[in-house]
Amino acid sequence: MADNSTNFLTNFMASWQVARIYETSHPKFVESLEKAYKSLGSLLELQNEVVIGVVGEELTSGKEIFFELSKKMQLAIGHLKSIGVERIIFNKGVTKDEIVKLISFIITPTENLKLEPQNYLLNLGVKNIEVGKIKDFGQGHYVAAVRGINKIGHYEDCLDKLSDSIISLIDDNTVDGHNFTFISNNIMENLIGSYQEFFKLKEIKSHDMATFMHILNVSILSIYFASKLGFSKEDCLSVGLAGLFHDIGKLYIGRRIIQKTGKLDEREFGEIKSHTVLGAEILLRHVDKLTILPVVVAFEHHLDYDLGGYPKVYFVRNLHIATLIVSICDVYDALMQRRSYKNDYPPEMIYNIMMRGKDTKFSAQLLNKFFRIMGIWPRGTIVCLEDERIAIVREVNEEAIFSPAVEVISERSRRIIDLNKKKNIKIKRALNPLKEGKKYLELI
Numbered sequence: 001m002a003d004n005s006t007n008f009l010t011n012f013m014a015s016w017q018v019a020r021i022y023e024t025s026h027p028k029f030v031e032s033l034e035k036a037y038k039s040l041g042s043l044l045e046l047q048n049e050v051v052i053g054v055v056g057e058e059l060t061s062g063k064e065i066f067f068e069l070s071k072k073m074q075l076a077i078g079h080l081k082s083i084g085v086e087r088i089i090f091n092k093g094v095t096k097d098e099i100v101k102l103i104s105f106i107i108t109p110t111e112n113l114k115l116e117p118q119n120y121l122l123n124l125g126v127k128n129i130e131v132g133k134i135k136d137f138g139q140g141h142y143v144a145a146v147r148g149i150n151k152i153g154h155y156e157d158c159l160d161k162l163s164d165s166i167i168s169l170i171d172d173n174t175v176d177g178h179n180f181t182f183i184s185n186n187i188m189e190n191l192i193g194s195y196q197e198f199f200k201l202k203e204i205k206s207h208d209m210a211t212f213m214h215i216l217n218v219s220i221l222s223i224y225f226a227s228k229l230g231f232s233k234e235d236c237l238s239v240g241l242a243g244l245f246h247d248i249g250k251l252y253i254g255r256r257i258i259q260k261t262g263k264l265d266e267r268e269f270g271e272i273k274s275h276t277v278l279g280a281e282i283l284l285r286h287v288d289k290l291t292i293l294p295v296v297v298a299f300e301h302h303l304d305y306d307l308g309g310y311p312k313v314y315f316v317r318n319l320h321i322a323t324l325i326v327s328i329c330d331v332y333d334a335l336m337q338r339r340s341y342k343n344d345y346p347p348e349m350i351y352n353i354m355m356r357g358k359d360t361k362f363s364a365q366l367l368n369k370f371f372r373i374m375g376i377w378p379r380g381t382i383v384c385l386e387d388e389r390i391a392i393v394r395e396v397n398e399e400a401i402f403s404p405a406v407e408v409i410s411e412r413s414r415r416i417i418d419l420n421k422k423k424n425i426k427i428k429r430a431l432n433p434l435k436e437g438k439k440y441l442e443l444i
């Protein structure tokens with residue numbers, strides 16, 4: 001056993017060293033990771049968890065202390081301690097990808113780590129590796145609490161980071177690229193596909209917060225949509241990043257105008273429209289950190305598919321695919337937000353409003369695909385059936401968007417009905433989650 005542990009520790013430390021020099025996609029790293037993963041696998045065949053500990057200046061595993069190896073790894077040991085990691089537990093079921101994330105976390109400069117190590121890893125979707133100080137372990141409630149971080153927590157975390165980062169962009173013209181990467185990763189790992197859940201927390205405190213929530217929602221939706229369209233992970237993240245910045249220009253426009261509920265006069269409307277060009281100009285200064293895509297999307301997102309929107313362009317151009325995706329998600333979220341505040345935009349109406357814009361405002365092909373993915377009533381929507389029973393939409397039927405699978409909740413025993421198979425049962429209307437649907441929210 002000791003030999004196996006030595007093997008694993010040596011291989012794990014080796015991949016860590018390699019990762020300090022090469023990207024994690026480099027064949028050298030892939031090869032060293034393979035070795036570490038294999039040796040971990042053979043240990044996990046015999047036990048449920050493998051523990052690496054740092055005790056004083058030494059590396060340990062189980063009851064073994066690895067004096068020789070520790071001498072060579074002093075730098076690494078010091079770094080682990082400085083980021084608050086005295087023990088790493090690999091649980092059965094750990095994946096290669098999780099080890100890559102652990103290693104990337106370990107080599108991240110300390111000043112960029114703004115979360116507790118365990119929270120940081122959880123945010124990246126790592127569930128089978130536990131890290132922390134030695135005293136943290138063995139306190140069951142601690143680990144359970146950390147594991148229990150829910151999606152709402154992730155969403156709020158993203159929202160905080162997003163508002164901090166955007167405010168520093170606006171106030172000091174500085175971009176924290178690491179924070180934005182963190183947000184898009186967090187969306188990808190934890191929030192993708194769960195857009196609907198966040199309508200529960202619509203306690204909007206300020207005008208800016210409403211804008212931050214909108215841009216975060218648009219980003220979540222855009223990443224989800226792009227992934228369903230078959231985009232690679234990298235491309236999904238780029239689209240999500242562009243989604244995060246599409247309305248940045250709005251944060252520069254006077255609040256009086258943005259918050260005005262009455263009709264805008266021509267000058268005010270012109271000022272609102274300027275958020276596209278303004279946003280692009282701001283983002284253009286940060287192309288080195290953010291790439292050119294956010295600039296393109298900020299500029300184009302109100303241009304419309306037929307170029308009939310704004311700003312006026314004097315040459316024919318095809319909109320970037322990222323713009324086509326973000327602009328659908330943008331309008332959809334704006335309409336859904338209205339629905340949360342008032343009771344005047346049921347999902348079926350949102351569908352009809354958006355469908356009216358096909359081929360003019362939106363690419364018809366993408367719009368059809370969008371509703372095939374989201375359904376008319378997205379997952380988690382509380383609906384009233386034609387026979388007055390209350391149900392929650394559980395699964396969207398891509399081939400029959402008006403007939404999702406629903407869970408009936410107004411009967412003693414809850415049960416799932418696939419409306420695509422029971423053609424005689426239809427959805428009558430959606431209940432507003434903040435009004436008559438509120439009492440069913442816990443059941444979602």
Ligand SMILES: [Fe+2]
Pocket residue numbers: 246247275301302
């Ligand atoms: Fe906009």
Ligand SMILES: [Fe+2]
Pocket residue numbers: 214218246247330
């Ligand atoms: Fe927007």
